[in-house]
Amino acid sequence: MNRIFEYLLPPQRSTVASEVDSLFTFINVTGFILFMGIMITILIFVIKYRRKSEDDVTPVITHNSILEVTWTVIPIILILIVFSWGFRGFLTLSTPPSNAYEINVTAAAWFWEFRYPDGGTTMNEVYVPVDRPVKFIMRSDDYLHSMYIPDFRVKMDVLPNRYTTAWFEATDTGQSLLFCAEYCGTGHSDMLATVHVLSGNDFEEWLETGLEVDEDMPLAELGEQTFTSAGCNACHTLDGTDRIGPSLAGLFGTDRELDDGSVVEADEDYLRRSLLDPQAEVTAGYPANMPSYAGRLNERQIDGLIAFIKELQDE
Amino acid sequence: MGNHSVATGKKSHLQHHFVDEDQQFESSKFGMWIFLVTEVLMFGGLFVAYIIYRSWHPDLFYMAAQELDVALGATNTVVLIGSSLTIALAIRAIQLDKIKAGINYLVATIGLAATFMIIKYFEYMDKFGKGIYPGSAYSYDGIGHDMAVNFFSIYYMMTGLHGIHVVIGIGLIGWMTIKAKKGLIHSGYYTPVENTGLFWHLVDIIWIFLFPLLYLID
């Protein structure tokens, strides 16, 4: 029995998971018993009362008060149990403890950005401590998104006009996936992030070192890493095919025709402007919907990306 | 199989699937009432949007309403109430077979409805002149509230949808006038004009709600 539910549900890796799962199990088991009861009754009736001849005479049974009251009252009792059980869990889910570690989350088409209280940011990766409540304070830059971590049983829509919050307390170290669960266009199904749950010490250590950019990494290599970690790959390919934006292959040094008809060369300055103020110069034929990366990438990452794009042209 | 009721002039409008004229008349009227319910609900959606916005920005609604011309709005209210009276008189006259008087009242109703639309036209033009447009074309800065456009978007949606109903009403009343002239409606059969009257009263009533909600805010 337990193995069935272990298969049906993702691993329980937060404090609320077991409570949600126990209600899930309760409804499934009760529902299954009810369902089998109805189906077996139907099966028995179909066999026992199958038509024997065209002249079968059937009794007139219009109602039966006791029976009808029973099958009204029992479901009412069951749904009241389910309601209050679900209500209790919901209460837990929607009241974050006051001592929670707060991370600001920004969702934009199509990446996640996480800002830590100490000032650092990460993109499409979030690091959280184990056994400590973590609260996401979330806001969207554009459409509706929804922050969903199946392993933690939390989900909350992210809105453009106000903050929404979600919280969890991870119980195991390791990695879990974060999905966007509210449809948001082309890159919706690629809008994933990884949640890294670290032990208390590891997390403190990561806060010290992890947010700093590796100064030794070659620029182009850092650019390649940023290309995926900043979510550029949701819209831009490296193989010459169009996605939402133009492919980056062979882009450097070419003349770009803009949507106002002017032409500009894709040099280092252009690439930098495109990252920091993307709406200013939009290549003709592509939608003007790239979010600005000003304040999201540090200087070295921007240089890295430009170096990476330059290198693509050489290949 | 055609109409198998006796083909005397006054009975010919009875459709084959009705047993008698009472049944046909009651069905039509009942259908019209249900239709009016759907109309009320459709406007109800806009009223809900209005209530929500007003509860969010009560100060905005007060400030923006000062831009609307209460005198013109009040005149229009009187005009529409008058037209409700004339159409009621028209129905009464047709029920009594005073077709000529009925036609006159119908024409008077059209005249009043047109007056309403003309006044509305001047109101709209005055707003457009100031740059008060619905939505992103809005360019008026005489109201010290950055959500001012919201009030006018709702204003234009509500009065615009109402205006469309007035125009449809004019069309229907015009059609009734033609019917009356051709002798197709009379004491024996006045269902269409009765239903048109119901529709027109609804248009009137909606305006009676719109006027204080939009013009008279304090």
Add this chain to the structure above:
Amino acid sequence: MADNKAQTLKIREFPVEENPEHTYLNAEKGIWSWLFTVDHKRIGLLYLFSITLFFFVGGLLALLLRTELLTPAQSIIDADTYNQIFTLHGAIMIFLFIIPSIPAALGNFFLPMMIGAKDVAFPRLNLASWWIYIFGALFALYSIITGAVDTGWTFYTPYSTQTGTSVVSMTFAVFILGFSSILTGINFIVTLHKLRSPGLSWSRMPLFLWSLYATAIIQILATPILAITVLLLAMERILGIGIFDPTMGGDPVLYQHFFWFYSHPAVYIMIVPAFGIISELISTFSRKTIFGYWAIALSSLAIAFIGFLVWGHHMFVSGQSELSSVVFSFLTFFVGVPTGIKIFNWVATMYKGSIDLKTPMLYALSFLFLFTIGGLTGIMIGALSVNVHLHDTYYIVAHFHYVMMGGTVIALLGGLHYWWPKMTGRMYNELWGRITCGIIFVSFNMTFLPQFIMGSQGMPRRYFNYVDQFQGLHQFSTIGSYILGLGFMIMLVYLVWSLFYGPKASSNPWKARSLEWMASSPPAHHNFEYTPVILHGPYDHHQPIREFHMGVAKEADEQTTEAERETT
């Protein structure tokens, strides 16, 4: 003779040889006599033809989606096309197929017949509703040609106000289709109130009509809100009025409230008529009086009423206040009670019956199986804390397919087979009917059962790419969907075949008791040649049909005398 009010005539079954030569099918000829007919039966068939067409279009799109999902990454179409196709699949299936399906096709055909009327109250309005429907469909087609729509059928703002696709023409299509739905609703309510034959009291009304009545009430009360919602959405796109646009002080959650205020009751527009069909099928094929007539009739109205108070359960994680979520969850569970009552009453009807597993009955039993799963999983996602986990996952997708397809479509198929002889005058092939029902039942479960599992494991919906762990279940589901498609193709073939080569049907092959079976198969142009006076209930199976009588109302025309000649 005509003034003799008490005359009755014996109900009898017209054997095949006595089927009349003149029926509604050959009363008039030519394509125009169909396209501009005001006969409710022909309009019903026009609708039946149209919804079948759109069902196959929508189904084909679904198969494309399932094929794409065979692999975790791109297989045959790109992400934008995928998004457009699932939007179209949803919009077509909901607005063009399932909402008009049972009421406008089967309801139009049988509602007047079941109350002994010659037509609906407003036949021309009825024709207008079909034309408006076609016009709306053309609008939808136009929006597909001019760039399609990729918002999902829910048109959530702000995505729908900013995407570069033709949302405006699609919302106008929805607006127009809503009108068609309202006209049908008005027609049904007035017809049921004013045109019932003498003796057909509310307590003798077949349960199919009670369900259509409840449906019509929802159509009247909910559809205008949809109209104003899509109008506001269109104005938002055209003029930028900003009611739902956060950058202009609007609120996208307000849009969701507006949208679900219609679209949740609309779910009951889709399922309640199905309940009606199931009541007819189970009583007829168990040859037994329906158990709990009033409980079934009134529970339809109760569902219609509660259905207006639960829209917020689509929005537990939308950012609406926690208190609203709690209230909506509480109310939501109370839809479960009348629904449960119906299921128990149907099962109780079979007790001590004389059950014949003909194709329509097999569909009714499939309905009980699938719809009960759909209903119980509804309880699951009504529970607040579990909903947070399951919302916007494949669990939701599976749930509403079990309700909409396992419920409404299966009931529609049951009704279609049940009334096929009455509508066409031909019998379909019983063996093929049963085989196909089995194929559809098994493959439906193959398609959607895995989606429950994927959903509870955390697979979000509307995903073009997915993580590798779900591939096995996705592939299983896709294979199921192919078989499901095959099942529908087989059905199309044997039903069309029966139109030309099927054996002629007698007037009452199932020995049913409601009024439509007292007319010939196919019915005459005006259904009954006289105004019937109803002396029996629609489920009086306790006495043999040959002992039934029907009154003939006094009517001063020659039709009555014709009927008199047949009196005993």
